[in-house]
Amino acid sequence: MGEIAERYRRRADAFEAKVAAVKADQWGNQSPCEKWSARDVVDHIVAMHGYMLMPVNRRLTAVPVAEDPLGAFRAARAAVEAVLDDPEAAEQDCDTPAGRMTVEAQIDQVVSDDLVLHGWDLARATGQNETMDPADVERLWTSTTAIPADVMTKYRTPDAFGPGIEVYGAEVEVPEDAPLQDRLLGFIGRNP
Structure with missing residues (x-):
């Protein structure tokens, strides 16, 4: 197993544990993302997994988040892990908003990082432990603060990547x- 796949699995384990710990009456709780409930956070994560599959012509198994958030995440996770376990698919080049890269690099930079940040959102919304892995915090701080100012401005502009899409x-x-966790959260627009 490569470093990217290992990092993804570790982060997916942590996110899955948070999803599994959400109580039935907490799914409508407001998340730190202004327009999202706890369920919406999971829906976003599942949808992003689906986008990661598109360059290799794969699709998510239809498990509706509205009916089964944990099952939907597990299905999405399995689909992405299958790509990471397939060297031909993982190493395929694809075009992304950040430029051309391999599918596994896009998974690492997008959905794997999202698992950490939105894991915090889900934890905050549902009263769970909000502590992120310090190694992830350091890695995300380094990569996020290295984003050029003009690109960060676009990331902070609602709808810059399409209707309803807000990055930070x-x-x-x-x-x-x-x-550092609080500084990272503040930098991406969260109130720690």
Whole structure:
């Protein structure tokens, strides 16, 4: 198993545990993402998994998030893991908003990173432990703060990538001496 696949599986394990821990009456809870409930966070993650499959002409198994959030995530996860386990599919080049890269690199930079950030959203919405893996926080801080200012402006602009698509919110000021997780969350537009 390669580094990207291993990182994805570790992050998917953590996200799946959060989904499994959501109580039936918490799915409508407001998440830190202004327009999303806890269920919407999972729906977004599942939908993003589907987008990662498109370059290799694969599709998600139809498990509706509205009926079975955990089952939908597990099906989406299995589909992405199948791509990561297939060297021909994983190493295929594809066009992305960030430029041309391999399918596995896009999975790593998009949906794998989303598992960490939206895992925090789901935890916050449902009263779970909000602590992110420190290695993930460091990695995401480094990659996110390295995004050029003009690109970050586009990422912070609602609908820049299509109707209803928001990548990051406006930066939330966090003290410079705050824990790195809080600084990361503030940088991407969350109030830690």
